[in-house]
Amino acid sequence: MNAPRVSIIVLNWNGWKDTIECLESLYRITYPNYDVIMVDNGSKDDSIQKIKEYAEGRIKVNSKFFEYNSSNKPIKVFEITEDEARExxxxxxxxEKFDPDRRMILFKNKDNYGFAGGNNVGIKFALSVLDPDYILLLNNDTVVDKEFLTELVKVAESDEKIGIVGPKIYYYDYNGRSDVINFTGADLILWKGKEKRYGAGEVERGQWDKILAVNKIEGSCMLIKSKVLREVGLFEERFFCYWEETDLDFRVKREGYKLLYVPTGNIWHKIASSNGGVLGVFYEYHMTRNRLWFLKRNTFASVMRRHLIYVLFWEIPFKLVSLVLYYKRPHLVFVYLKALLDGVIGLKTI
Known part of the structure; x- marks a missing residue:
């Protein structure tokens, strides 16, 4: 029996150095039936050229996680335009004449459509042209274990009601360590608009080595059954970035599918490499605005009212103190308040 086909979508935006390390780790996996779809999200640097040079074997990738493999170079790049991808x-x-580790599909979007829109272009292309059994979304600032996809697919295939699975995610570098967990799934405290994030900051001791049913699989690496995407739809592009994967997770669960964390699939994540980090303007704005939109789309009105009371009487005072006095980032206060305002205004149409 043939292994299910998995189309892997990697989204790049001005981050070719991270991307080629991610790609080099991907082309070392043991899984036999996959596609690599490299979507450049309107980069302003020379990402496209550098990625092609990597595929030609002209850029050697250095990583603490693996040794560079020259034996599968050159990798044949099938470059198309965004319009061709959409059509x-x-x-x-x-x-199809090339083996999975000797081929790559590459196209550049005309603009930066965000995580949601950029990935949607790749997903639609894969579903319409390649007809895979699964879509794997993978952040470009990750490195994967060679067995990760085999382990994810094995669990996903065990039950037709499993819709999405995700791996154990480690920090790429946590004060020099690579054995510190970042994510093993999460549940949500909806009235606070916060995650109960499992394993975060813990040193690996085997404490998260059981398969776990969760409410959230993180967008940095999620394996989704194609039939599920055809049933529930793709990312809501108005989110642009952040909370869109949680919105998808909840839509998938509403249709009766399960979300599972798989402890035997491992990746390492550099965390928010492309947008300035968790104390950046981009992160603060989109995480705050989109949280309100997510709650409007996925919870009852009573939950939303309770959340707004929580924001007004607890979160706003806490943000003022922490951003100004602790983090010394007073400019982020204005970003946060604007995000709240835009989020509330957008509740009517989201």
Whole structure:
């Protein structure tokens, strides 16, 4: 029996150095039936050229997680335009002549459509042209274990009601360590708009080595059954970035599918590499605004009212003190307040 086909979508935005390390780790995996779809999200640097040079074997990747493999270079790059991707114009017979570790599909979006919109272009292309059994979304600032995809697919195939699975995610570098857990799934405290994030900051001791049903699989690495995406739809593009994967997670669960954390699939994540980090303007704005939109789309009005009371009487005072006095980032107060205002205004249409 053939292994299910998995189309892997990696989204790049001005981050080719991270991306080629991610790609080099991907091309070392043991899973036999996969596609690598490299979507550049309107980068302003020379990402496209550098990624092609990597595929040609002209850039050697250095990583603490693996040794560079020159034996599968050059990798054949099938480059198409965004319009061709959207229209499904692709020479699939020529592409299929190459082994999975010797081929790559590459296209550049005309603009930065965010995590949601950028990935949606890749997902639609994969579903219409390659017809995979699974879509794997993978952040470009990750490195994967060679067995990770085999382990994810094995669990996903065990039950037709499993919709999404995700791996154990470690910090790429936590004060020099690579054995500190970042994510093993999460549940949500909806009235606070916060995650109960499992394993975060814990040193690996085998304490999260059981499969776990959760409410959230993180967008940095999520394996989704194609039939589920065709049933529930893709990312809501108005989110642009952050909370869109949680919105998808909840829609999948509402249709009766399970979300599972898989402890035997391992990756390492650099965390918010492309947007300035968790104390950046981009992160603060989109995490705050989109939280309100997520709650409007996925909870009852009573939960939303309780959340707004919580924000007014607890979160706003706490943010003022922490951003100004502790983090010394007073400019983020204005970003946070604008995000709240835009979020409330957008509740009518989201």
């Amino acid at each position: 499904g114009k692709f020479n699939k017979p020529a592409y």
